[in-house]
Amino acid sequence: MIRRDDLEAALEAVLFAAAQPVPVERLSGLFEGVVAADLAGALSALRARYQPAPGRGLFIEEVAGGLRIVTAPEYHAYLKRFFDAAGGNKLSMAAIETLAIVAYRQPVTMPEVQEMRGKQSQAVIRNLLEKRLVRIAGRKEVVGRPFLYSTTREFLMHFGLKGLGELPPLEEFEETFGSEPSEAESRGESHVELQAAVEVESGSGEES
């Protein structure tokens, strides 16, 4: 039986060392004789300590079905310099547009993506495959048996989503249109939907 403050420290150690988001079930499997309530208590105490706050370089976020420690965005520039600029670049608009189609319509084939975008998409899809943001999920049983593409766990991690269910419904984006005269305005509104998913600035780890 592990002591309560040891439990919290052990959780901290595991999250620090893990290279992937750790599901809570995996954590609970680590400690014998610890009831779920104690674990939850220790976790929320730990997460409270790892809130984004001034003077803190790390915080705990819940993403892709697990918990992980990430760096505070304020220190991006230093990390980029430290890792010699490898990674840490924004995705192109074409990549994000394609990613949105795959995310909302998965599993989806290349011709379907192209039909929706109205243009060639092979290069973009290849790029997304390499970044592991999408994967081949099988083949569609139609003429030519084209590959079906889906999003990956990496996609969830990239966009800070706990699961695909956290994507705002596509229909919500429609409401911001129509009679709205200013595109910029309607765009601003639609962003509100995702603010919740972006737990960066508002402070992650509240809900769990």
Next chain:
Amino acid sequence: MSQAPAVSSLLPDTWRVHLPVFDGPLDLLLHLIKLNEVEITDIPVATICAQFHEYLRLMEEMDLDIAGEYIYEAALLIQLKSKLLLPHPRNTDGEPVDEDPRDELVQRLLEYRRIKEAAQALAEVDRMRLGLWARRKPAWEQDEGEELDLDEVSLFDLLGAFRGVLERYDRENPDPIRLPGESFPVRGQFERLLGILNAGAPFDFIHDLRTRTCRAEAISAFLAVLELARLRLVRIHQTESGAIVLYRTTRDLAAEDLESVDA
């Protein structure tokens, strides 16, 4: 269907320099719909079609590469326009079919606009989360038998593994050292044999052939002897024991002789 002004009046005076670059034909269509202040669900196809083609002409004038997708969309618009000009199809009862040929285009444009908005939102998240770094698997861990989520093994993992195998194979089985093959021009053998014969004694050609380093050189030497004989620079005799003996004749080597050998 409201009548929209001509495209020239919709574009700013300085359109030649400020021609917006559209992100694909659907983007252009949305832009035209906005310019005409019409609803997506009630597109004045003839007007939009004309403006779309006008835009393609502008692109042409400006020497922009018009991607095939624009032309495809332009063709779809013409097809749609012609459908609208035809009398409404009637079903078997003679009643007009209550179906707008524009529906498909409308659905596509609505879907595209939704996706574009969703993409904008995702881009915002991408931007905000850019600065978040998490621990990555160390390189050594990825090399070892890494526990992979089976579902997540992609073609690229396979390709990566395959490349690793190939690299290891190449490391363990370095390419053999290759020496460039020697070539034996007839001219070289010609000069070698002539040199030996000029030096004095007649000699046994069969023995000479046997001491060549390889088949190619022997063939070349044989051809050289034929050349020497043709140019009457040597005489060829066979002894009773079967040896083939070459004798140098008195004829001098002429420049054109060598040219004929090279030829």
